[in-house]
Amino acid sequence: MISASSDPIAPSIAPGLPAIQVRDVDFCYGSTRVLKDITLDVPNNEVVAFIGPSGCGKTTLLRCFNRMCDLVPDARVTKGEIIIEGANIADRSIDPVQLRRHVGMVFQKSNPFPRSIYENVAYGPRTLGEKRVSVLDEVVERSLRRAVLWDEVKDRLHDMATGLSGGQQQRLCIARTMAVDPEIILMDEPCSALDPIATAYVEDLILELKEHYTIVIVTHNMQQASRVSDRTAFFYLGELVEFAETRQMFENPANQRTEDYLTGRFG
Amino acid sequence: MQQHILKDFDHAMNTLRGEVLTMAGLARLNLERAMQALFERNLELANAVIADDNEVDELERRVDQLGMDVLVRFHPVATDLRMVVTSMKISMNLERISDHAVNISKRARKLCATTVLPDVNLLEPLYTLADHLLRDAISAFSDRNAVLGESLHARDKELDRLHRDATATFGSRIEESGRSQEYLHLILIVRSLERLGDMASNIGENAVFLDAARDIRHDPARKIKRPTEG
Numbered sequence: 001m002i003s004a005s006s007d008p009i010a011p012s013i014a015p016g017l018p019a020i021q022v023r024d025v026d027f028c029y030g031s032t033r034v035l036k037d038i039t040l041d042v043p044n045n046e047v048v049a050f051i052g053p054s055g056c057g058k059t060t061l062l063r064c065f066n067r068m069c070d071l072v073p074d075a076r077v078t079k080g081e082i083i084i085e086g087a088n089i090a091d092r093s094i095d096p097v098q099l100r101r102h103v104g105m106v107f108q109k110s111n112p113f114p115r116s117i118y119e120n121v122a123y124g125p126r127t128l129g130e131k132r133v134s135v136l137d138e139v140v141e142r143s144l145r146r147a148v149l150w151d152e153v154k155d156r157l158h159d160m161a162t163g164l165s166g167g168q169q170q171r172l173c174i175a176r177t178m179a180v181d182p183e184i185i186l187m188d189e190p191c192s193a194l195d196p197i198a199t200a201y202v203e204d205l206i207l208e209l210k211e212h213y214t215i216v217i218v219t220h221n222m223q224q225a226s227r228v229s230d231r232t233a234f235f236y237l238g239e240l241v242e243f244a245e246t247r248q249m250f251e252n253p254a255n256q257r258t259e260d261y262l263t264g265r266f267g
Numbered sequence: 268m269q270q271h272i273l274k275d276f277d278h279a280m281n282t283l284r285g286e287v288l289t290m291a292g293l294a295r296l297n298l299e300r301a302m303q304a305l306f307e308r309n310l311e312l313a314n315a316v317i318a319d320d321n322e323v324d325e326l327e328r329r330v331d332q333l334g335m336d337v338l339v340r341f342h343p344v345a346t347d348l349r350m351v352v353t354s355m356k357i358s359m360n361l362e363r364i365s366d367h368a369v370n371i372s373k374r375a376r377k378l379c380a381t382t383v384l385p386d387v388n389l390l391e392p393l394y395t396l397a398d399h400l401l402r403d404a405i406s407a408f409s410d411r412n413a414v415l416g417e418s419l420h421a422r423d424k425e426l427d428r429l430h431r432d433a434t435a436t437f438g439s440r441i442e443e444s445g446r447s448q449e450y451l452h453l454i455l456i457v458r459s460l461e462r463l464g465d466m467a468s469n470i471g472e473n474a475v476f477l478d479a480a481r482d483i484r485h486d487p488a489r490k491i492k493r494p495t496e497g
Binding site for chain 2: 222223251253260264265267
Protein backbone atom coordinates (compact mmCIF):
# COMPACT_ATOMS: atom_id res chain seq x y z
CA MET A 1 0.00 0.00 0.00
CA ILE A 2 1.28 3.42 -0.91
CA SER A 3 1.29 5.48 2.25
CA ALA A 4 2.70 8.61 3.75
CA SER A 5 5.03 6.55 5.89
CA SER A 6 8.08 4.59 4.72
CA ASP A 7 7.35 2.15 1.94
CA PRO A 8 6.81 -1.50 2.79
CA ILE A 9 7.44 -4.20 0.17
CA ALA A 10 5.38 -3.23 -2.85
CA PRO A 11 2.19 -5.28 -2.84
CA SER A 12 0.31 -6.18 -5.99
CA ILE A 13 -2.86 -4.32 -6.79
CA ALA A 14 -5.80 -6.28 -5.39
CA PRO A 15 -7.24 -8.62 -8.02
CA GLY A 16 -10.42 -7.35 -9.65
CA LEU A 17 -9.79 -3.74 -8.68
CA PRO A 18 -8.78 -1.14 -11.25
CA ALA A 19 -5.09 -0.26 -11.13
CA ILE A 20 -5.95 3.43 -11.22
CA GLN A 21 -9.25 5.04 -10.26
CA VAL A 22 -9.69 8.64 -11.30
CA ARG A 23 -12.65 10.28 -9.61
CA ASP A 24 -14.00 13.66 -10.68
CA VAL A 25 -10.55 15.21 -11.03
CA ASP A 26 -9.85 18.86 -11.84
CA PHE A 27 -6.30 20.02 -12.43
CA CYS A 28 -5.13 23.62 -12.67
CA TYR A 29 -2.00 25.42 -13.77
CA GLY A 30 -2.37 28.56 -11.66
CA SER A 31 -5.91 29.71 -12.36
CA THR A 32 -6.21 27.81 -15.65
CA ARG A 33 -8.32 24.66 -15.35
CA VAL A 34 -6.76 22.14 -17.75
CA LEU A 35 -8.57 18.97 -16.62
CA LYS A 36 -12.29 19.07 -15.93
CA ASP A 37 -14.26 16.49 -13.94
CA ILE A 38 -12.26 13.52 -15.19
CA THR A 39 -13.52 10.12 -14.08
CA LEU A 40 -12.15 6.85 -15.43
CA ASP A 41 -10.83 3.46 -14.30
CA VAL A 42 -7.63 1.97 -15.69
CA PRO A 43 -8.13 -1.81 -15.37
CA ASN A 44 -5.35 -3.97 -14.01
CA ASN A 45 -3.01 -5.55 -16.57
CA GLU A 46 -4.46 -3.66 -19.46
CA VAL A 47 -3.01 -1.08 -21.83
CA VAL A 48 -4.95 2.17 -21.89
CA ALA A 49 -4.17 4.78 -24.55
CA PHE A 50 -4.79 8.50 -24.06
CA ILE A 51 -5.39 10.33 -27.32
CA GLY A 52 -6.45 13.83 -28.29
CA PRO A 53 -5.11 16.99 -29.90
CA SER A 54 -2.21 18.88 -28.37
CA GLY A 55 -3.22 20.76 -25.24
CA CYS A 56 -6.19 18.51 -24.47
CA GLY A 57 -4.79 17.45 -21.08
CA LYS A 58 -3.82 13.84 -21.76
CA THR A 59 -0.16 14.25 -20.75
CA THR A 60 -1.18 16.30 -17.72
CA LEU A 61 -3.40 13.46 -16.48
CA LEU A 62 -0.64 10.93 -17.18
CA ARG A 63 1.79 13.02 -15.15
CA CYS A 64 -0.70 13.21 -12.30
CA PHE A 65 -0.46 9.43 -11.94
CA ASN A 66 3.10 9.66 -10.63
CA ARG A 67 2.96 13.28 -9.47
CA MET A 68 5.39 14.51 -12.09
CA CYS A 69 3.10 17.52 -12.25
CA ASP A 70 4.42 18.54 -8.84
CA LEU A 71 7.52 19.74 -10.65
CA VAL A 72 5.56 22.58 -12.24
CA PRO A 73 5.06 25.56 -9.89
CA ASP A 74 1.44 26.38 -9.13
CA ALA A 75 0.19 23.16 -10.75
CA ARG A 76 -2.10 20.97 -8.65
CA VAL A 77 -5.12 18.70 -8.50
CA THR A 78 -7.84 21.04 -7.25
CA LYS A 79 -10.68 18.55 -7.01
CA GLY A 80 -11.29 14.80 -6.91
CA GLU A 81 -9.18 11.75 -6.18
CA ILE A 82 -6.69 9.54 -7.98
CA ILE A 83 -6.64 6.21 -6.21
CA ILE A 84 -3.77 3.78 -6.68
CA GLU A 85 -3.46 0.78 -4.38
CA GLY A 86 -6.11 2.19 -2.09
CA ALA A 87 -4.42 5.56 -1.57
CA ASN A 88 -5.41 8.93 -2.96
CA ILE A 89 -2.08 9.80 -4.56
CA ALA A 90 -3.23 13.35 -5.27
CA ASP A 91 -3.04 13.89 -1.53
CA ARG A 92 0.03 16.01 -0.80
CA SER A 93 0.94 13.81 2.16
CA ILE A 94 1.85 10.97 -0.23
CA ASP A 95 5.57 10.88 -0.87
CA PRO A 96 6.05 11.25 -4.67
CA VAL A 97 9.40 9.45 -4.61
CA GLN A 98 7.80 6.46 -2.99
CA LEU A 99 4.87 6.67 -5.42
CA ARG A 100 7.24 6.55 -8.38
CA ARG A 101 8.52 3.17 -7.25
CA HIS A 102 5.05 1.85 -7.97
CA VAL A 103 4.31 4.01 -10.99
CA GLY A 104 7.24 4.15 -13.41
CA MET A 105 7.52 6.40 -16.41
CA VAL A 106 9.02 6.21 -19.88
CA PHE A 107 9.45 9.51 -21.68
CA GLN A 108 9.11 10.73 -25.23
CA LYS A 109 12.85 10.95 -25.75
CA SER A 110 15.00 8.15 -24.41
CA ASN A 111 17.12 9.52 -21.59
CA PRO A 112 19.73 6.99 -20.47
CA PHE A 113 22.22 8.17 -17.85
CA PRO A 114 25.73 8.68 -19.27
CA ARG A 115 26.84 5.45 -17.63
CA SER A 116 27.03 1.79 -18.59
CA ILE A 117 24.02 -0.28 -19.66
CA TYR A 118 24.34 -2.25 -16.40
CA GLU A 119 24.49 0.86 -14.24
CA ASN A 120 21.45 2.36 -15.91
CA VAL A 121 19.32 -0.63 -14.95
CA ALA A 122 20.91 -1.13 -11.52
CA TYR A 123 20.49 2.54 -10.64
CA GLY A 124 16.95 2.27 -9.25
CA PRO A 125 17.51 -0.77 -6.98
CA ARG A 126 20.82 0.75 -5.78
CA THR A 127 19.04 3.98 -4.85
CA LEU A 128 16.58 1.93 -2.87
CA GLY A 129 19.47 0.46 -0.90
CA GLU A 130 20.20 -2.80 -2.69
CA LYS A 131 23.94 -3.47 -2.47
CA ARG A 132 24.21 -7.22 -3.09
CA VAL A 133 25.87 -7.77 -6.46
CA SER A 134 24.14 -11.10 -7.03
CA VAL A 135 20.72 -9.47 -6.53
CA LEU A 136 21.62 -6.54 -8.78
CA ASP A 137 22.91 -8.94 -11.46
CA GLU A 138 19.64 -10.82 -11.30
CA VAL A 139 17.52 -7.64 -11.47
CA VAL A 140 19.53 -6.31 -14.42
CA GLU A 141 19.19 -9.55 -16.36
CA ARG A 142 15.48 -9.97 -15.58
CA SER A 143 14.69 -6.36 -16.51
CA LEU A 144 16.67 -6.48 -19.74
CA ARG A 145 15.03 -9.78 -20.66
CA ARG A 146 11.56 -8.34 -20.04
CA ALA A 147 12.50 -5.35 -22.18
CA VAL A 148 13.58 -7.83 -24.90
CA LEU A 149 17.02 -6.25 -24.93
CA TRP A 150 19.09 -8.89 -23.11
CA ASP A 151 20.19 -10.84 -26.20
CA GLU A 152 21.39 -7.65 -27.86
CA VAL A 153 23.45 -6.31 -24.95
CA LYS A 154 24.41 -9.26 -22.73
CA ASP A 155 27.99 -9.26 -24.03
CA ARG A 156 28.49 -5.52 -23.55
CA LEU A 157 26.71 -4.70 -20.32
CA HIS A 158 29.51 -2.39 -19.25
CA ASP A 159 29.57 -0.37 -22.47
CA MET A 160 28.15 3.13 -22.36
CA ALA A 161 24.36 3.18 -22.71
CA THR A 162 24.59 6.23 -24.95
CA GLY A 163 26.25 4.02 -27.59
CA LEU A 164 23.01 2.12 -28.13
CA SER A 165 20.64 2.90 -31.01
CA GLY A 166 17.59 5.08 -30.32
CA GLY A 167 15.26 2.10 -30.17
CA GLN A 168 17.62 0.19 -27.87
CA GLN A 169 17.97 3.23 -25.63
CA GLN A 170 14.19 3.47 -25.31
CA ARG A 171 13.95 -0.22 -24.40
CA LEU A 172 16.81 0.32 -21.91
CA CYS A 173 14.74 3.07 -20.31
CA ILE A 174 11.81 0.67 -20.09
CA ALA A 175 14.13 -1.92 -18.48
CA ARG A 176 15.34 0.74 -16.03
CA THR A 177 11.73 1.53 -15.15
CA MET A 178 10.98 -2.15 -14.56
CA ALA A 179 14.05 -2.67 -12.37
CA VAL A 180 12.27 -1.19 -9.35
CA ASP A 181 9.32 -3.50 -9.98
CA PRO A 182 6.48 -1.01 -10.44
CA GLU A 183 2.87 -2.10 -10.90
CA ILE A 184 2.07 0.64 -13.40
CA ILE A 185 4.14 1.98 -16.28
CA LEU A 186 3.31 5.36 -17.82
CA MET A 187 4.52 6.02 -21.35
CA ASP A 188 4.53 9.51 -22.79
CA GLU A 189 4.74 9.16 -26.58
CA PRO A 190 7.44 6.49 -26.21
CA CYS A 191 7.90 5.95 -29.95
CA SER A 192 7.67 9.47 -31.30
CA ALA A 193 11.44 9.69 -31.83
CA LEU A 194 11.87 6.13 -33.15
CA ASP A 195 11.99 4.70 -36.65
CA PRO A 196 9.31 2.17 -37.72
CA ILE A 197 11.42 -0.87 -36.83
CA ALA A 198 12.30 0.40 -33.36
CA THR A 199 8.65 1.41 -32.93
CA ALA A 200 7.56 -2.13 -33.78
CA TYR A 201 9.95 -3.53 -31.12
CA VAL A 202 8.57 -1.19 -28.48
CA GLU A 203 4.95 -1.91 -29.44
CA ASP A 204 5.62 -5.63 -29.32
CA LEU A 205 7.22 -5.13 -25.92
CA ILE A 206 4.18 -3.22 -24.64
CA LEU A 207 1.94 -6.17 -25.51
CA GLU A 208 4.29 -8.55 -23.65
CA LEU A 209 4.57 -6.29 -20.62
CA LYS A 210 0.81 -6.24 -20.21
CA GLU A 211 1.03 -9.64 -18.55
CA HIS A 212 2.97 -8.14 -15.64
CA TYR A 213 2.10 -4.44 -15.63
CA THR A 214 -0.69 -1.98 -16.18
CA ILE A 215 0.31 0.47 -18.88
CA VAL A 216 -1.00 3.92 -19.71
CA ILE A 217 0.32 5.35 -22.95
CA VAL A 218 -0.08 8.81 -24.42
CA THR A 219 0.23 8.75 -28.18
CA HIS A 220 -0.50 10.94 -31.17
CA ASN A 221 -0.29 7.89 -33.42
CA MET A 222 -3.84 6.60 -33.88
CA GLN A 223 -2.65 3.36 -35.46
CA GLN A 224 -0.38 2.76 -32.49
CA ALA A 225 -3.29 3.30 -30.08
CA SER A 226 -5.42 0.87 -32.08
CA ARG A 227 -2.63 -1.74 -32.18
CA VAL A 228 -1.43 -1.79 -28.60
CA SER A 229 -4.24 -0.68 -26.32
CA ASP A 230 -7.22 -2.47 -24.83
CA ARG A 231 -9.06 0.76 -24.09
CA THR A 232 -8.74 4.27 -25.38
CA ALA A 233 -9.61 7.58 -23.78
CA PHE A 234 -10.20 10.59 -26.02
CA PHE A 235 -9.62 14.00 -24.44
CA TYR A 236 -10.55 17.40 -25.81
CA LEU A 237 -10.04 20.79 -24.15
CA GLY A 238 -9.50 19.18 -20.75
CA GLU A 239 -12.59 16.98 -20.93
CA LEU A 240 -12.76 13.22 -21.23
CA VAL A 241 -15.02 12.95 -24.27
CA GLU A 242 -15.10 9.17 -24.61
CA PHE A 243 -13.51 6.18 -22.89
CA ALA A 244 -14.22 2.81 -24.46
CA GLU A 245 -12.74 -0.46 -25.63
CA THR A 246 -10.27 0.43 -28.37
CA ARG A 247 -11.85 -1.74 -31.03
CA GLN A 248 -15.24 -0.25 -30.33
CA MET A 249 -13.88 3.27 -30.41
CA PHE A 250 -12.01 2.84 -33.69
CA GLU A 251 -14.84 0.97 -35.43
CA ASN A 252 -17.83 2.86 -34.13
CA PRO A 253 -17.14 5.72 -31.71
CA ALA A 254 -20.15 6.76 -29.66
CA ASN A 255 -19.41 10.48 -29.66
CA GLN A 256 -19.39 12.66 -32.78
CA ARG A 257 -16.34 14.61 -31.56
CA THR A 258 -14.41 11.35 -31.21
CA GLU A 259 -15.46 10.29 -34.70
CA ASP A 260 -14.44 13.66 -36.14
CA TYR A 261 -11.02 13.49 -34.45
CA LEU A 262 -10.31 9.88 -35.42
CA THR A 263 -11.37 10.38 -39.02
CA GLY A 264 -9.44 13.63 -39.45
CA ARG A 265 -12.43 15.95 -39.65
CA PHE A 266 -11.63 17.96 -36.58
CA GLY A 267 -11.95 21.69 -36.22
CA MET B 268 -20.40 15.05 -43.51
CA GLN B 269 -17.73 17.52 -42.40
CA GLN B 270 -14.75 17.90 -44.73
CA HIS B 271 -11.59 15.93 -44.01
CA ILE B 272 -8.44 17.89 -43.21
CA LEU B 273 -6.79 16.10 -46.15
CA LYS B 274 -8.67 17.11 -49.29
CA ASP B 275 -7.08 14.18 -51.09
CA PHE B 276 -8.77 11.81 -48.65
CA ASP B 277 -12.22 13.27 -49.33
CA HIS B 278 -11.51 13.00 -53.05
CA ALA B 279 -10.46 9.33 -52.74
CA MET B 280 -13.52 8.44 -50.64
CA ASN B 281 -15.91 10.27 -52.98
CA THR B 282 -14.35 8.53 -55.97
CA LEU B 283 -14.68 5.13 -54.28
CA ARG B 284 -18.34 5.69 -53.41
CA GLY B 285 -19.02 7.08 -56.89
CA GLU B 286 -17.51 4.05 -58.61
CA VAL B 287 -19.61 1.66 -56.50
CA LEU B 288 -22.77 3.58 -57.41
CA THR B 289 -21.79 3.63 -61.10
CA MET B 290 -21.21 -0.11 -60.90
CA ALA B 291 -24.59 -0.59 -59.20
CA GLY B 292 -26.32 1.41 -61.94
CA LEU B 293 -24.64 -0.65 -64.65
CA ALA B 294 -25.39 -3.99 -62.98
CA ARG B 295 -29.06 -3.03 -62.59
CA LEU B 296 -29.20 -1.81 -66.20
CA ASN B 297 -27.67 -5.07 -67.41
CA LEU B 298 -30.30 -7.03 -65.51
CA GLU B 299 -33.08 -4.86 -66.95
CA ARG B 300 -31.77 -5.28 -70.49
CA ALA B 301 -31.29 -9.04 -70.04
CA MET B 302 -34.90 -9.45 -68.93
CA GLN B 303 -36.09 -7.14 -71.73
CA ALA B 304 -34.15 -9.27 -74.23
CA LEU B 305 -35.86 -12.34 -72.79
CA PHE B 306 -39.40 -10.92 -72.80
CA GLU B 307 -39.09 -9.23 -76.22
CA ARG B 308 -36.94 -11.95 -77.84
CA ASN B 309 -34.34 -9.30 -78.66
CA LEU B 310 -31.12 -11.06 -79.71
CA GLU B 311 -29.22 -7.83 -80.25
CA LEU B 312 -29.95 -6.61 -76.74
CA ALA B 313 -28.93 -9.97 -75.25
CA ASN B 314 -25.59 -9.74 -77.08
CA ALA B 315 -25.09 -6.17 -75.84
CA VAL B 316 -25.52 -7.26 -72.22
CA ILE B 317 -22.94 -10.00 -72.65
CA ALA B 318 -20.50 -7.56 -74.27
CA ASP B 319 -21.00 -4.83 -71.65
CA ASP B 320 -20.27 -7.09 -68.68
CA ASN B 321 -16.56 -6.25 -69.10
CA GLU B 322 -17.30 -2.76 -67.93
CA VAL B 323 -18.66 -4.06 -64.61
CA ASP B 324 -15.68 -6.40 -64.22
CA GLU B 325 -13.34 -3.45 -64.78
CA LEU B 326 -15.20 -1.38 -62.19
CA GLU B 327 -14.86 -4.20 -59.65
CA ARG B 328 -11.08 -4.13 -60.12
CA ARG B 329 -11.09 -0.34 -59.85
CA VAL B 330 -13.11 -0.34 -56.62
CA ASP B 331 -10.67 -2.86 -55.12
CA GLN B 332 -7.70 -0.73 -56.20
CA LEU B 333 -9.24 2.43 -54.79
CA GLY B 334 -10.13 0.66 -51.54
CA MET B 335 -6.62 -0.72 -51.14
CA ASP B 336 -5.18 2.69 -51.94
CA VAL B 337 -7.27 4.38 -49.23
CA LEU B 338 -6.34 1.67 -46.70
CA VAL B 339 -2.63 2.00 -47.42
CA ARG B 340 -2.44 5.77 -47.62
CA PHE B 341 -4.90 6.97 -45.05
CA HIS B 342 -5.50 4.16 -42.53
CA PRO B 343 -9.19 5.01 -42.26
CA VAL B 344 -11.10 4.24 -39.08
CA ALA B 345 -14.72 4.30 -37.88
CA THR B 346 -17.24 5.31 -40.55
CA ASP B 347 -14.53 5.75 -43.20
CA LEU B 348 -13.18 2.24 -42.58
CA ARG B 349 -16.68 0.83 -42.83
CA MET B 350 -17.22 2.68 -46.10
CA VAL B 351 -14.06 1.18 -47.63
CA VAL B 352 -14.82 -2.36 -46.42
CA THR B 353 -18.47 -2.29 -47.48
CA SER B 354 -17.64 -0.73 -50.86
CA MET B 355 -15.28 -3.59 -51.64
CA LYS B 356 -17.78 -6.23 -50.51
CA ILE B 357 -20.71 -4.63 -52.32
CA SER B 358 -18.73 -4.38 -55.56
CA MET B 359 -18.14 -8.15 -55.39
CA ASN B 360 -21.91 -8.71 -55.12
CA LEU B 361 -22.59 -6.29 -57.98
CA GLU B 362 -20.13 -8.10 -60.21
CA ARG B 363 -21.94 -11.35 -59.54
CA ILE B 364 -25.31 -9.70 -60.22
CA SER B 365 -24.00 -8.61 -63.60
CA ASP B 366 -22.76 -12.16 -64.23
CA HIS B 367 -26.30 -13.41 -63.59
CA ALA B 368 -27.57 -10.84 -66.09
CA VAL B 369 -25.12 -12.34 -68.59
CA ASN B 370 -26.38 -15.86 -67.80
CA ILE B 371 -29.97 -14.72 -68.34
CA SER B 372 -28.95 -13.07 -71.64
CA LYS B 373 -27.28 -16.27 -72.85
CA ARG B 374 -30.44 -18.24 -72.08
CA ALA B 375 -32.54 -15.49 -73.72
CA ARG B 376 -30.46 -15.95 -76.87
CA LYS B 377 -31.19 -19.66 -76.87
CA LEU B 378 -34.91 -19.07 -76.29
CA CYS B 379 -34.92 -16.58 -79.21
CA ALA B 380 -33.92 -19.42 -81.49
CA THR B 381 -37.07 -21.44 -80.65
CA THR B 382 -40.78 -20.76 -81.08
CA VAL B 383 -42.45 -18.36 -78.64
CA LEU B 384 -42.88 -19.74 -75.12
CA PRO B 385 -45.76 -17.82 -73.46
CA ASP B 386 -44.80 -19.02 -69.97
CA VAL B 387 -41.80 -16.66 -70.12
CA ASN B 388 -44.22 -14.00 -68.87
CA LEU B 389 -44.56 -15.89 -65.58
CA LEU B 390 -41.11 -14.50 -64.75
CA GLU B 391 -42.38 -10.93 -64.67
CA PRO B 392 -43.32 -10.80 -60.93
CA LEU B 393 -40.03 -12.45 -59.93
CA TYR B 394 -38.03 -9.95 -61.96
CA THR B 395 -40.02 -7.01 -60.59
CA LEU B 396 -39.42 -8.10 -57.01
CA ALA B 397 -35.71 -8.86 -57.63
CA ASP B 398 -35.28 -5.46 -59.28
CA HIS B 399 -37.00 -3.67 -56.38
CA LEU B 400 -34.78 -5.48 -53.90
CA LEU B 401 -31.71 -4.45 -55.87
CA ARG B 402 -32.92 -0.84 -56.16
CA ASP B 403 -33.55 -0.62 -52.41
CA ALA B 404 -30.24 -2.30 -51.58
CA ILE B 405 -28.39 0.33 -53.59
CA SER B 406 -30.42 3.11 -51.93
CA ALA B 407 -29.67 1.68 -48.48
CA PHE B 408 -25.94 1.90 -49.26
CA SER B 409 -26.11 5.26 -50.98
CA ASP B 410 -28.26 6.89 -48.26
CA ARG B 411 -26.68 4.98 -45.34
CA ASN B 412 -30.11 3.70 -44.43
CA ALA B 413 -29.80 0.78 -42.00
CA VAL B 414 -33.58 0.39 -41.65
CA LEU B 415 -34.05 -0.09 -45.39
CA GLY B 416 -31.00 -2.36 -45.56
CA GLU B 417 -32.27 -4.58 -42.79
CA SER B 418 -35.72 -4.89 -44.40
CA LEU B 419 -34.34 -6.65 -47.47
CA HIS B 420 -33.75 -10.00 -45.78
CA ALA B 421 -37.46 -10.51 -45.02
CA ARG B 422 -38.50 -9.28 -48.46
CA ASP B 423 -36.07 -11.70 -50.07
CA LYS B 424 -38.07 -14.53 -48.50
CA GLU B 425 -41.02 -13.56 -50.73
CA LEU B 426 -38.72 -13.93 -53.74
CA ASP B 427 -37.67 -17.34 -52.44
CA ARG B 428 -41.34 -18.34 -52.30
CA LEU B 429 -41.95 -17.15 -55.87
CA HIS B 430 -38.83 -19.07 -56.91
CA ARG B 431 -40.14 -22.30 -55.39
CA ASP B 432 -43.57 -21.87 -57.01
CA ALA B 433 -42.17 -21.02 -60.44
CA THR B 434 -39.68 -23.89 -60.31
CA ALA B 435 -42.50 -26.31 -59.48
CA THR B 436 -44.66 -24.94 -62.31
CA PHE B 437 -41.90 -25.12 -64.90
CA GLY B 438 -40.86 -28.53 -63.61
CA SER B 439 -44.33 -29.92 -64.26
CA ARG B 440 -44.39 -28.28 -67.73
CA ILE B 441 -41.19 -30.11 -68.69
CA GLU B 442 -43.08 -33.38 -68.84
CA GLU B 443 -46.40 -32.03 -70.12
CA SER B 444 -45.16 -29.78 -72.92
CA GLY B 445 -42.38 -31.79 -74.50
CA ARG B 446 -40.21 -28.60 -74.50
CA SER B 447 -37.90 -29.69 -71.74
CA GLN B 448 -34.88 -27.69 -72.99
CA GLU B 449 -36.76 -24.37 -72.97
CA TYR B 450 -38.31 -24.98 -69.55
CA LEU B 451 -34.92 -25.90 -68.12
CA HIS B 452 -33.68 -22.50 -69.31
CA LEU B 453 -36.61 -20.86 -67.50
CA ILE B 454 -35.88 -22.81 -64.30
CA LEU B 455 -32.26 -21.64 -64.39
CA ILE B 456 -33.31 -18.04 -65.07
CA VAL B 457 -35.60 -18.23 -62.05
CA ARG B 458 -32.66 -19.48 -60.02
CA SER B 459 -30.57 -16.52 -61.19
CA LEU B 460 -33.34 -14.15 -60.08
CA GLU B 461 -33.50 -15.89 -56.71
CA ARG B 462 -29.72 -15.51 -56.32
CA LEU B 463 -30.05 -11.83 -57.23
CA GLY B 464 -32.39 -11.43 -54.27
CA ASP B 465 -29.78 -13.04 -51.99
CA MET B 466 -27.15 -10.63 -53.27
CA ALA B 467 -29.43 -7.64 -52.78
CA SER B 468 -29.97 -8.88 -49.22
CA ASN B 469 -26.16 -9.13 -48.79
CA ILE B 470 -25.81 -5.53 -49.97
CA GLY B 471 -28.52 -4.56 -47.48
CA GLU B 472 -26.53 -6.23 -44.67
CA ASN B 473 -23.46 -4.27 -45.74
CA ALA B 474 -25.51 -1.06 -45.69
CA VAL B 475 -26.54 -1.84 -42.11
CA PHE B 476 -22.87 -2.29 -41.17
CA LEU B 477 -21.98 0.95 -42.91
CA ASP B 478 -24.70 2.99 -41.25
CA ALA B 479 -25.02 1.41 -37.82
CA ALA B 480 -21.79 -0.63 -37.40
CA ARG B 481 -23.88 -3.74 -36.75
CA ASP B 482 -23.01 -7.08 -38.31
CA ILE B 483 -26.38 -8.75 -38.87
CA ARG B 484 -25.14 -11.59 -41.05
CA HIS B 485 -26.13 -15.08 -39.91
CA ASP B 486 -28.09 -13.63 -37.01
CA PRO B 487 -30.39 -16.44 -35.81
CA ALA B 488 -32.96 -13.89 -34.60
CA ARG B 489 -33.57 -12.89 -38.23
CA LYS B 490 -34.46 -16.41 -39.37
CA ILE B 491 -37.97 -16.43 -40.77
CA LYS B 492 -39.70 -19.79 -40.64
CA ARG B 493 -41.45 -21.14 -43.69
CA PRO B 494 -45.11 -22.05 -43.15
CA THR B 495 -44.19 -25.74 -43.48
CA GLU B 496 -41.55 -25.54 -40.71
CA GLY B 497 -42.61 -26.34 -37.17
